[in-house]
Amino acid sequence: MPMSDNPTSRHVLNRLRAAHRHGRLVDAALSRASTYAHPAGRVVRIETHISVVYLAGRYAYKIMKPVDFGFVDFVGLEARRRCCEAEIRLNAPFAGRIYCDVRQLLFDGRRCRLGRGICKRAPPPRRDDAEVIDYAVRMRRFDQRLLxxxxxxxxxxxxxxxxxxxxxxxxxxxxxxxxxxxxxxxxxxxxxxxxxxxxxxxxxxxxxxxxxxxxxxxxxxxxxxxxxxxxxxxxxxxxxxxxxxxxxxxxxxxxxxxxxxxxxxxxxxxxxxxxxxxxxxxxxxxxxxxxxxxxxxxxxxxxxxxxxxxxxxxxxxxxxxxxxxxxxxxxxxxxxxxxxxxxxxxxxxxxxxxxxxxxxxxxxxxxxxxxERAPWLLLCHGFSGSGKSVASRALADMSGAIRVSSDLERKRRAPFAAPALDALPPGAYTQAALDAHYQRLVAHVRDVLNAGYTTLVDATFLKAAHRARFAALAHELNRPMLILNFHAPHARLAERVNARARGPRNASDAGAEVLAAQIAQADALDAHERQHTVDLDTDVAIEAFSRPQWWAPLFGRLHAEGGKI
CATH class of the missing domain: 3.90.1200 (Aminoglycoside 3'-phosphotransferase; Chain: A, domain 2)
Incomplete structure (x- = not known):
C-alpha cells in the first residue's frame, strides 16, 4: 500500500506537517522583540536538535521543538509543557538562580505574546480569549563569554x-x-x-x-x-x-x-x-x-x-x-x-x-x-610542615595520579560526606585510633589501585608498622611501590606549622607540639625501605612543586624502572 493510502502513515505525516507549521509560527514570534513585555533588543537565536533558545534583553527563553526522535516526543503541547516544568524543577540543584519560571505563549488570532508564569501544580490557565500555543522556559541571561x-x-x-x-x-x-x-x-x-x-x-x-x-x-x-x-x-x-x-x-x-x-x-x-x-x-x-x-x-x-x-x-x-x-x-x-x-x-x-x-x-x-593498567603506589613520607600535602596535590594535578589524604579522610564522618575541618579531640590521635585510621586508608588505596590508577597516599608514615601495611598491600596486588621522602630543616618545619596554625581552617590539626613529638618518636626508614625511597628537598618556594623539573628525581626513578604515573 502506498504511504498516502495508509491511514497510520497519513496521520503521522499530517501530525509532523502541523508541527512544522506550528514551529515556524512560534519561531517567528519569539524572534521579534515586540513579543516580549520587556526591552529585548536584538533577539539572538540558538538552536539544538530538540530546542531553541532566544536571547532577549535580560532573559533567555527556551522552547522545546515539536519533534519526535523516538527517545523524545515533543509534538504534543502537553508534552512540551511537562518538559518545561521539569526543566525548572530538575535544574534547581545545579543552576542556582538561572531558571525563573515557565511562560505561556499566547495567540489571539492576530499576534503572539508571552503570558505570566504558570503554576506548576495547577492546569495552565487561559488568558482572555487567547489560545495557549506553546510554553517557554524563562531564564536569567548570562554572559556567554563565561561559559x-x-x-x-x-x-x-x-x-x-x-x-x-x-x-x-x-x-x-x-x-x-x-x-x-x-x-x-x-x-x-x-x-x-x-x-x-x-x-x-x-x-x-x-x-x-x-x-x-x-x-x-x-x-x-x-x-x-x-x-x-x-x-x-x-x-x-x-x-x-x-x-x-x-x-x-x-x-x-x-x-x-x-x-x-x-x-x-x-x-x-x-x-x-x-x-x-x-x-x-x-x-x-x-x-x-x-x-x-x-x-x-x-x-x-x-x-x-x-x-x-x-x-x-x-x-x-x-x-x-x-x-x-x-x-x-x-x-x-x-x-x-x-x-x-x-x-x-x-x-x-x-x-x-x-x-x-x-x-x-x-x-x-x-x-x-x-x-594496560600499570599503577604505582607512592607513599608520601615526612613530618608535619614538610610540604608533602601541597607537593602531592601539585603532583596529582600534573600527572593524573589519585591522591588519598590522611587528614581529609580522618575528618570524613560518613561515606560521601564532606570532610569537617574542625579540630578533632585528642582521642582521635591515640595509637588505637591511628591504627584504625590507617586501616581505612588501606581500603581506599586498594580501591584506587584496583581501578588502575597510580595512588599518592598523603600521610606522615612515620611509623614502620603503618608503612608495612601498605608495602603488604602493594605485594598482594603485585604493584610497585616507592616512598617519597619529603624533608626540610627543622626550623622550616616549625615555621610552616606555626604559619598554618595562624591561617584559615584546614584539614591538619598538627601544631608545634605535635611536630616535636613526631621528631622525637618517628621510626627511621630502614635499609630495605631506603632502596625504594626518592628524596625530595622541600626547602623551596611553594611554586616549585608545580614545576616538572622539581620532580625530576621521581620521574627519573620511574623511567629507570620502566614505569610512569
Missing part, C-alpha cells in the same frame, strides 16, 4: 573555576535523590548493569555503521573492550546502585553547560526528558565533564577536577568504572558531533570533524588504558 567552553578556548579557564565546579557537583550529588528512595525516585532498572550495557552499545553501534567513523572504531577494538569491561564490572555497577550511588544527576555535563558566576560554577540544561539518562551513577555524571576537558586537550584541569571531587566526596570506590564511563561519554559526544555534521551547509563541518576525531581518539586511548 566554560569559551573560557577554555580563550585560555581563561582557571584552577579556581575547576575547584568551583568540583565543589558544586559534589554538593549536588550529595543531596540528590537516590534511586528507589523517595516519592519521585523511580525504581525500574535505572542505573543497572543491564541498562548501562544497552546504553554503551547503543552509543557505539551508529559509529560502527557510519563510513566516516567505522575504521577508527574498528581499529581501536572499542566493541571488544567495552563488552569485556561491561561484563567485568556488572557486579560493581549493580552493587553501587544498591548502595545508593545511582541518583538524580545532571546527565549532560559538558563544557557548554557550565558557566562561571562570580566565584561559583553553575550547571544548567540538565537532562529532563529521560529518566534513563538522568538517574545514573554519580561517577558517570562526573565522567562527562572529565571526558570533555580531556577531549579539548586540558588534561591538567581534568586531573584537578577528579582529585578535588574525590577530596569532597571520598568516593574512591566509584573509580572502578570511571574509564568505562569516560569511553561511553566520548562515544555519545562523537555521535552528537556526527549528527551536527549533517547536513554540511547547516554547520561548521571542519569543526564537527575535529570534534568527532578528538572524542574517538580519547575513547581509544581510554580503552587502551583499561587493557
Amino acid at each position: 566554560f567552553s569559551n573560557l577554555l578556548s580563550h585560555g581563561e579557564l582557571s584552577a579556581s573555576d575547576i575547584d568551583a565546579a568540583a565543589t558544586k557537583l559534589a554538593a549536588s550529588h550529595r543531596h540528590a535523590r537516590r534511586a528507589g528512595n523517595g516519592p519521585r525516585a523511580p525504581v525500574a532498572r535505572l542505573g543497572s548493569a543491564a541498562l548501562l550495557r544497552d546504553q554503551v552499545l547503543a552509543a557505539l553501534a551508529p559509529l560502527e555503521d557510519d563510513p566516516r567513523t567505522a575504521d577508527a572504531v574498528g581499529r581501536s577494538a572499542l566493541r571488544a573492550t567495552c563488552e569485556s569491561e561491561l561484563a567485568r564490572l556488572a557486579l560493581h555497577v549493580d552493587s553501587r546502585r544498591a548502595q545508593g550511588y545511582v541518583r538524580a544527576c545532571h546527565g549532560d555535563l559538558h563544557l557548554d553547560n557550565i558557566v562561571r558566576s562570580g566565584q561559583h560554577a553553575l550547571m544548567f540544561d540538565c537532562i529532563e526528558f529521560s529518566d534513563e539518562l538522568r538517574w545514573i551513577d554519580v561517577t558517570c555524571d562526573l565522567a562527562f565533564l572529565l571526558m570533555d576537558l580531556r577531549a579539548h586537550g586540558d588534561e591538567e584541569h581534568a586531573h584537578r577536577l577528579l582529585n578535588r571531587y574525590l577530596e569532597a566526596t571520598g568516593d574512591f570506590a566509584g573509580l572502578a568504572a570511571l574509564r568505562l564511563y569516560v569511553v561511553y561519554r566520548a562515544l555519545v559526544r562523537a555521535r552528537v558531533a556526527l549528527l551536527k555534521a549533517e547536513p554540511p551547509e547547516m554547520c561548521d563541518a571542519p569543526a564537527a570533524a575535529r570534534g568527532i576525531t578528538s572524542y574517538l581518539n580519547l575513547a581509544a586511548n581510554e580503552a587502551r588504558d583499561m587493557r
Whole structure:
C-alpha cells in the first residue's frame, strides 16, 4: 500500500506537517522583540536538535521543538509543557538562580505574546480569549563569554573555576535523590548493569555503521573492550546502585553547560526528558565533564577536577568504572558531533570533524588504558610542615595520579560526606585510633589501585608498622611501590606549622607540639625501605612543586624502572 493510502502513515505525516507549521509560527514570534513585555533588543537565536533558545534583553527563553526522535516526543503541547516544568524543577540543584519560571505563549488570532508564569501544580490557565500555543522556559541571561567552553578556548579557564565546579557537583550529588528512595525516585532498572550495557552499545553501534567513523572504531577494538569491561564490572555497577550511588544527576555535563558566576560554577540544561539518562551513577555524571576537558586537550584541569571531587566526596570506590564511563561519554559526544555534521551547509563541518576525531581518539586511548593498567603506589613520607600535602596535590594535578589524604579522610564522618575541618579531640590521635585510621586508608588505596590508577597516599608514615601495611598491600596486588621522602630543616618545619596554625581552617590539626613529638618518636626508614625511597628537598618556594623539573628525581626513578604515573 502506498504511504498516502495508509491511514497510520497519513496521520503521522499530517501530525509532523502541523508541527512544522506550528514551529515556524512560534519561531517567528519569539524572534521579534515586540513579543516580549520587556526591552529585548536584538533577539539572538540558538538552536539544538530538540530546542531553541532566544536571547532577549535580560532573559533567555527556551522552547522545546515539536519533534519526535523516538527517545523524545515533543509534538504534543502537553508534552512540551511537562518538559518545561521539569526543566525548572530538575535544574534547581545545579543552576542556582538561572531558571525563573515557565511562560505561556499566547495567540489571539492576530499576534503572539508571552503570558505570566504558570503554576506548576495547577492546569495552565487561559488568558482572555487567547489560545495557549506553546510554553517557554524563562531564564536569567548570562554572559556567554563565561561559559566554560569559551573560557577554555580563550585560555581563561582557571584552577579556581575547576575547584568551583568540583565543589558544586559534589554538593549536588550529595543531596540528590537516590534511586528507589523517595516519592519521585523511580525504581525500574535505572542505573543497572543491564541498562548501562544497552546504553554503551547503543552509543557505539551508529559509529560502527557510519563510513566516516567505522575504521577508527574498528581499529581501536572499542566493541571488544567495552563488552569485556561491561561484563567485568556488572557486579560493581549493580552493587553501587544498591548502595545508593545511582541518583538524580545532571546527565549532560559538558563544557557548554557550565558557566562561571562570580566565584561559583553553575550547571544548567540538565537532562529532563529521560529518566534513563538522568538517574545514573554519580561517577558517570562526573565522567562527562572529565571526558570533555580531556577531549579539548586540558588534561591538567581534568586531573584537578577528579582529585578535588574525590577530596569532597571520598568516593574512591566509584573509580572502578570511571574509564568505562569516560569511553561511553566520548562515544555519545562523537555521535552528537556526527549528527551536527549533517547536513554540511547547516554547520561548521571542519569543526564537527575535529570534534568527532578528538572524542574517538580519547575513547581509544581510554580503552587502551583499561587493557594496560600499570599503577604505582607512592607513599608520601615526612613530618608535619614538610610540604608533602601541597607537593602531592601539585603532583596529582600534573600527572593524573589519585591522591588519598590522611587528614581529609580522618575528618570524613560518613561515606560521601564532606570532610569537617574542625579540630578533632585528642582521642582521635591515640595509637588505637591511628591504627584504625590507617586501616581505612588501606581500603581506599586498594580501591584506587584496583581501578588502575597510580595512588599518592598523603600521610606522615612515620611509623614502620603503618608503612608495612601498605608495602603488604602493594605485594598482594603485585604493584610497585616507592616512598617519597619529603624533608626540610627543622626550623622550616616549625615555621610552616606555626604559619598554618595562624591561617584559615584546614584539614591538619598538627601544631608545634605535635611536630616535636613526631621528631622525637618517628621510626627511621630502614635499609630495605631506603632502596625504594626518592628524596625530595622541600626547602623551596611553594611554586616549585608545580614545576616538572622539581620532580625530576621521581620521574627519573620511574623511567629507570620502566614505569610512569
